[in-house]
Amino acid sequence: MKDNIKISKRCRGHLHKKPNVVGVGVGYREKDGRITDEQAILVFVTKKVAPQKLNGSEMVPRSLRGQRVDVIEIGEVRLLEDQEESPLPGDSRLKRWRPAPGGVSVGHYKITAGTLGCAVKDPATGERFILSNNHVLANSSSGEDGRASVGDPVLQPGPYDGGRPEGDTIAPLARFIPLRPTMISPRCSMARRWESLANRLLTVLRPSYRLYLQKSNDEGNLVDAALAGPLDEAHLSPEIMGLGRISGIGEVYPGDEVVFSGRTSGVVRGRVIARDVSIMVTVEPGRELFFVDQLVTSAVSRPGDSGSVLLDGKNRAVGLLFAGSQTVSVCNRMQNVCTLLGVEPHLG
Numbered sequence: 001m002k003d004n005i006k007i008s009k010r011c012r013g014h015l016h017k018k019p020n021v022v023g024v025g026v027g028y029r030e031k032d033g034r035i036t037d038e039q040a041i042l043v044f045v046t047k048k049v050a051p052q053k054l055n056g057s058e059m060v061p062r063s064l065r066g067q068r069v070d071v072i073e074i075g076e077v078r079l080l081e082d083q084e085e086s087p088l089p090g091d092s093r094l095k096r097w098r099p100a101p102g103g104v105s106v107g108h109y110k111i112t113a114g115t116l117g118c119a120v121k122d123p124a125t126g127e128r129f130i131l132s133n134n135h136v137l138a139n140s141s142s143g144e145d146g147r148a149s150v151g152d153p154v155l156q157p158g159p160y161d162g163g164r165p166e167g168d169t170i171a172p173l174a175r176f177i178p179l180r181p182t183m184i185s186p187r188c189s190m191a192r193r194w195e196s197l198a199n200r201l202l203t204v205l206r207p208s209y210r211l212y213l214q215k216s217n218d219e220g221n222l223v224d225a226a227l228a229g230p231l232d233e234a235h236l237s238p239e240i241m242g243l244g245r246i247s248g249i250g251e252v253y254p255g256d257e258v259v260f261s262g263r264t265s266g267v268v269r270g271r272v273i274a275r276d277v278s279i280m281v282t283v284e285p286g287r288e289l290f291f292v293d294q295l296v297t298s299a300v301s302r303p304g305d306s307g308s309v310l311l312d313g314k315n316r317a318v319g320l321l322f323a324g325s326q327t328v329s330v331c332n333r334m335q336n337v338c339t340l341l342g343v344e345p346h347l348g
Contacts, residue, residue, distance in 0.1 A: 019058050020049065021043055021060070022044050023277050024043055027296075029070045044074045045074070075327060078323060081135055100236055101239040103116065103242060103263065106155065107136055110147075110159075114307040115132065117131040136307045142180060142181060171228035172231075174226075175226065179224060225320055227343065249318070249338060250334075254274055254275060256312060258271065258312055260329075264304035275296075277295065278293075293333060295331045295332075298329075300328065307322070320337050
């Protein structure tokens with residue numbers, strides 16, 4: 001299915017305000033547990049609620065501007081760094097690899113562990129890099145919070161798997177796309193004046209309280225991505241463990257088969273459920289990030305699989321896995337990743 005359905009920003013905003021809604025995208029309608037050939041707007045919810053328990057304004061409509069709407073329960077979507085599950089027994093993906101292929105343990109020295117996605121290169125200079133997520137290589141940095149700096153040690157294996165800066169640094173952090181929070185403090189002078197005035201009044205009524213204005217980041221994040229430059233390019237392999245070499249960059253659509261190779265789960269196959277997905281992702285309790293133009297797949301990932309590269313049936317890189325739930329995985333489109341970072345897959 002190509003992009004025959006377009007969802008306006010206004011419609012997305014309307015749907016995202018409904019109870020339990022975490023994502024909105026384009027795919028095929030599901031009926032009796034089976035995927036049909038009917039195109040639909042897919043609304044992803046943490047939990048389905050019986051209609052009688054919702055009032056009219058809270059219910060997701062059955063159609064929107066003449067287009068069918070289907071509701072799919074997926075649970076809470078989270079970044080996949082925390083180690084809630086053990087990797088495959090005896091898996092060599094956790095050990096030190098030189099050269100290091102995609103699919104093995106890696107991580108910024110302050111995190112637990114994620115997955116080394118693949119080798120990429122700068123087309124202008126030919127310089128090679130490790131590709132993974134911002135939250136794997138750059139500690140979930142916004143670029144202004146001090147969580148990571150260019151030059152920080154990136155370890156292979158990651159710290160959770162025994163990696164240490166003194167012996168396992170494979171690369172320094174080279175560059176990353178900042179993760180913009182869903183709510184940000186406005187910088188304009190008018191907002192600051194209103195905030196100051198409100199706090200003067202609040203001091204009279206409730207001396208122990210303070211008010212801070214927050215601005216919604218409606219644009220969202222396109223990618224969770226970062227690069228690390230190997231200390232020795234010979235220490236980086238063009239292979240992805242269990243899948244071979246990437247053949248290029250591609251695009252996928254609902255129904256297409258996909259596969260990834262992750263630090264925790266190994267090789268996992270599935271299908272694209274939806275694309276053009278806007279989705280809220282939980283970083284930690286009370287903290288969420290909003291993403292747009294994402295892929296949702298049935299190739300279920302587990303903590304530690306973040307950073308895995310999603311491939312299609314022709315071994316083309318189509319996505320960068322960064323989040324998931326018990327039933328789905330969420331991936332950045334690889335075209336967005338490569339464009340923003342200024343790289344392309346290293347084909348070997």
